[in-house]
Amino acid sequence: MPCIAVCPGSFDPLTNGHLDIIIRGAKIFDEIYVSVLNNSTKTPLFTVEERLRLIREVTKDIPNVKVDAFDGLLVDYAKRVNANSIIRGLRAVSDFEYEMQNASMNRVLDNDVETFFIMTNNQYSFLSSSIVKEVAKYGGDIHELVPPIVAKELKQKFAFRKK
Ligand code: PNS
Numbered sequence: 001m002p003c004i005a006v007c008p009g010s011f012d013p014l015t016n017g018h019l020d021i022i023i024r025g026a027k028i029f030d031e032i033y034v035s036v037l038n039n040s041t042k043t044p045l046f047t048v049e050e051r052l053r054l055i056r057e058v059t060k061d062i063p064n065v066k067v068d069a070f071d072g073l074l075v076d077y078a079k080r081v082n083a084n085s086i087i088r089g090l091r092a093v094s095d096f097e098y099e100m101q102n103a104s105m106n107r108v109l110d111n112d113v114e115t116f117f118i119m120t121n122n123q124y125s126f127l128s129s130s131i132v133k134e135v136a137k138y139g140g141d142i143h144e145l146v147p148p149i150v151a152k153e154l155k156q157k158f159a160f161r162k163k
Contacts, residue, residue, distance in 0.1 A: 002030035005085035005116070006078050008070070011036050011051050012044040013150045014058060015132055017124035021089035022059060024118055031064045033081050038071040045133055045157060058147045075110035084113055091120040091127070 007025055011018060011034075025032050036051050046054070048069050059065045070077040078086065086106065088099055103115035120127075132145050136154040143151050 003085065004031045004033070004081065004083040005029040005087045006033045006035050006074065006081065006083045007087040008035045008037060008074050008077075010039065010042065010044065010129065011055060012042075012129050013046050013051060013132070013146065013154065014055050015124070015127050015129055015146050015150075016144070017089065017091070017120055017127040019058060019147060020121045020124055021087065021118050022065060023062065025087045026062050026064050029064070029085065029087070031066065032087065033066050033068050033083060034059065035077065036067075036069045037074075038069050046153075050153070054147075054150055054153065057149055073109060075106050075113050078113050079110070086113060086115040088115060088117055089120045090117045091125045 005025060007022055009018065022032065022034055034055050036048055036055070038048050044051075052067055052069060056067045059067060068081070074086065078084070086103075088103075090096065090099060099115075099117065106113060106115060127145055132142055133154070135145070136142050136151075137158050139158075142154060145151075146154065
Protein backbone atom coordinates (compact mmCIF):
# COMPACT_ATOMS: atom_id res chain seq x y z
CA MET A 1 0.00 0.00 0.00
CA PRO A 2 1.51 3.37 -0.97
CA CYS A 3 2.19 5.80 1.86
CA ILE A 4 0.32 8.97 0.92
CA ALA A 5 0.60 12.23 2.88
CA VAL A 6 -1.19 15.56 2.77
CA CYS A 7 0.87 18.70 3.27
CA PRO A 8 -1.90 21.22 4.00
CA GLY A 9 -1.72 24.97 4.37
CA SER A 10 -2.84 28.39 3.29
CA PHE A 11 0.23 28.90 1.07
CA ASP A 12 -0.61 32.59 0.58
CA PRO A 13 1.91 32.46 -1.01
CA LEU A 14 4.28 29.47 -1.07
CA THR A 15 7.65 30.34 0.52
CA ASN A 16 11.05 28.67 0.34
CA GLY A 17 10.29 27.30 3.81
CA HIS A 18 7.20 25.50 2.49
CA LEU A 19 9.16 24.25 -0.51
CA ASP A 20 11.90 22.85 1.74
CA ILE A 21 9.30 20.85 3.69
CA ILE A 22 7.64 19.61 0.47
CA ILE A 23 10.96 18.48 -1.06
CA ARG A 24 12.03 16.69 2.11
CA GLY A 25 8.58 15.15 2.59
CA ALA A 26 8.58 13.89 -1.00
CA LYS A 27 11.74 11.89 -0.22
CA ILE A 28 9.98 10.06 2.59
CA PHE A 29 6.42 9.49 1.32
CA ASP A 30 5.38 7.72 -1.88
CA GLU A 31 3.05 10.56 -2.77
CA ILE A 32 2.35 13.99 -1.30
CA TYR A 33 -0.71 16.15 -1.83
CA VAL A 34 0.19 19.79 -1.33
CA SER A 35 -3.29 20.98 -0.49
CA VAL A 36 -4.42 24.58 -0.28
CA LEU A 37 -7.15 25.32 2.25
CA ASN A 38 -10.01 27.13 0.57
CA ASN A 39 -10.96 29.19 3.60
CA SER A 40 -13.62 31.79 2.98
CA THR A 41 -13.13 33.42 6.40
CA LYS A 42 -9.65 34.72 5.52
CA THR A 43 -8.96 37.46 2.97
CA PRO A 44 -6.00 36.09 1.02
CA LEU A 45 -3.69 38.06 -1.25
CA PHE A 46 -3.66 35.28 -3.86
CA THR A 47 -6.79 33.46 -4.97
CA VAL A 48 -6.87 29.69 -4.52
CA GLU A 49 -6.40 29.29 -8.29
CA GLU A 50 -3.33 31.55 -8.24
CA ARG A 51 -1.84 29.69 -5.29
CA LEU A 52 -2.43 26.33 -7.00
CA ARG A 53 -0.82 27.57 -10.22
CA LEU A 54 2.25 28.86 -8.36
CA ILE A 55 2.71 25.66 -6.36
CA ARG A 56 2.23 23.54 -9.51
CA GLU A 57 4.84 25.55 -11.36
CA VAL A 58 7.38 25.39 -8.53
CA THR A 59 6.91 21.65 -7.83
CA LYS A 60 6.51 20.48 -11.44
CA ASP A 61 9.79 18.55 -11.38
CA ILE A 62 8.92 16.55 -8.26
CA PRO A 63 7.07 13.55 -9.71
CA ASN A 64 5.38 12.36 -6.52
CA VAL A 65 3.86 15.75 -5.63
CA LYS A 66 0.22 16.50 -6.45
CA VAL A 67 -1.29 19.93 -5.95
CA ASP A 68 -4.89 20.31 -4.89
CA ALA A 69 -7.35 22.46 -2.93
CA PHE A 70 -9.72 21.43 -0.16
CA ASP A 71 -12.31 22.77 2.19
CA GLY A 72 -13.95 21.29 5.26
CA LEU A 73 -12.10 19.07 7.69
CA LEU A 74 -8.55 18.07 6.84
CA VAL A 75 -9.03 14.49 8.03
CA ASP A 76 -12.07 14.07 5.76
CA TYR A 77 -10.05 15.36 2.83
CA ALA A 78 -7.16 13.03 3.73
CA LYS A 79 -9.59 10.09 3.62
CA ARG A 80 -10.88 11.17 0.20
CA VAL A 81 -7.38 11.10 -1.31
CA ASN A 82 -6.41 7.87 0.54
CA ALA A 83 -3.79 9.65 2.66
CA ASN A 84 -2.97 8.26 6.07
CA SER A 85 -0.50 11.00 7.03
CA ILE A 86 -0.35 14.76 7.46
CA ILE A 87 2.95 16.62 7.14
CA ARG A 88 3.53 19.92 8.88
CA GLY A 89 6.68 21.99 9.19
CA LEU A 90 7.79 23.14 12.65
CA ARG A 91 9.80 26.35 12.67
CA ALA A 92 10.19 27.15 16.33
CA VAL A 93 8.79 26.48 19.79
CA SER A 94 6.19 29.16 19.06
CA ASP A 95 4.65 26.87 16.40
CA PHE A 96 4.42 23.96 18.79
CA GLU A 97 1.30 24.82 20.77
CA TYR A 98 -0.84 25.53 17.69
CA GLU A 99 0.45 22.46 15.87
CA MET A 100 -0.07 20.20 18.88
CA GLN A 101 -3.64 21.43 19.22
CA ASN A 102 -4.34 20.73 15.53
CA ALA A 103 -2.63 17.34 15.56
CA SER A 104 -4.50 16.32 18.73
CA MET A 105 -7.84 17.43 17.29
CA ASN A 106 -7.16 15.60 14.05
CA ARG A 107 -6.35 12.45 16.02
CA VAL A 108 -9.63 12.74 17.92
CA LEU A 109 -11.46 13.18 14.62
CA ASP A 110 -9.67 10.31 12.92
CA ASN A 111 -7.27 8.06 14.77
CA ASP A 112 -6.06 6.49 11.51
CA VAL A 113 -4.47 9.69 10.21
CA GLU A 114 -1.03 10.35 11.71
CA THR A 115 0.62 13.80 11.79
CA PHE A 116 4.35 14.00 11.08
CA PHE A 117 6.41 17.10 11.79
CA ILE A 118 9.48 18.08 9.82
CA MET A 119 11.81 20.60 11.46
CA THR A 120 12.20 23.56 9.18
CA ASN A 121 15.68 24.20 7.88
CA ASN A 122 17.35 26.78 10.19
CA GLN A 123 17.70 29.27 7.37
CA TYR A 124 13.90 29.44 7.09
CA SER A 125 12.99 29.34 10.78
CA PHE A 126 11.85 33.00 10.74
CA LEU A 127 10.00 32.75 7.46
CA SER A 128 6.22 32.95 7.00
CA SER A 129 3.91 33.95 4.16
CA SER A 130 2.76 36.92 6.25
CA ILE A 131 6.25 38.31 6.81
CA VAL A 132 7.09 37.88 3.12
CA LYS A 133 3.93 39.80 2.14
CA GLU A 134 4.83 42.57 4.60
CA VAL A 135 8.34 42.94 3.15
CA ALA A 136 7.07 42.77 -0.45
CA LYS A 137 4.39 45.36 0.27
CA TYR A 138 7.03 47.92 1.20
CA GLY A 139 9.35 47.04 -1.65
CA GLY A 140 11.90 44.97 0.34
CA ASP A 141 14.08 42.30 -1.23
CA ILE A 142 12.34 38.92 -1.09
CA HIS A 143 14.35 36.99 -3.67
CA GLU A 144 15.92 34.66 -1.09
CA LEU A 145 12.61 34.03 0.66
CA VAL A 146 10.36 32.72 -2.10
CA PRO A 147 10.76 30.97 -5.48
CA PRO A 148 11.44 33.44 -8.35
CA ILE A 149 7.95 33.13 -9.87
CA VAL A 150 6.36 33.88 -6.49
CA ALA A 151 8.64 36.92 -6.03
CA LYS A 152 7.63 38.16 -9.47
CA GLU A 153 3.90 37.77 -8.83
CA LEU A 154 4.14 39.30 -5.34
CA LYS A 155 5.79 42.37 -6.84
CA GLN A 156 3.07 42.56 -9.49
CA LYS A 157 0.33 42.33 -6.85
CA PHE A 158 1.71 45.21 -4.83
CA ALA A 159 2.60 47.32 -7.88
CA PHE A 160 -0.99 46.93 -9.05
CA ARG A 161 -2.38 47.84 -5.62
CA LYS A 162 -0.33 51.07 -5.47
CA LYS A 163 -1.90 52.36 -8.70
O1 PNS B 1 -0.85 27.32 6.62
P1 PNS B 1 -1.80 27.28 7.79
O2 PNS B 1 -2.81 28.39 7.65
O3 PNS B 1 -1.10 27.28 9.10
O4 PNS B 1 -2.60 25.89 7.66
C1 PNS B 1 -3.61 25.57 8.60
C2 PNS B 1 -4.37 24.29 8.19
C3 PNS B 1 -4.86 24.40 6.75
C4 PNS B 1 -3.46 23.10 8.31
C5 PNS B 1 -5.56 24.12 9.17
O5 PNS B 1 -6.23 25.34 9.29
C6 PNS B 1 -6.55 23.05 8.74
O6 PNS B 1 -6.23 21.90 8.69
N1 PNS B 1 -7.78 23.47 8.42
C7 PNS B 1 -8.83 22.60 7.93
C8 PNS B 1 -9.99 22.55 8.93
C9 PNS B 1 -9.78 21.48 9.98
O7 PNS B 1 -9.63 20.32 9.68
N2 PNS B 1 -9.82 21.91 11.27
C10 PNS B 1 -9.76 21.01 12.41
C11 PNS B 1 -8.41 20.54 12.85
S1 PNS B 1 -7.15 21.72 12.83
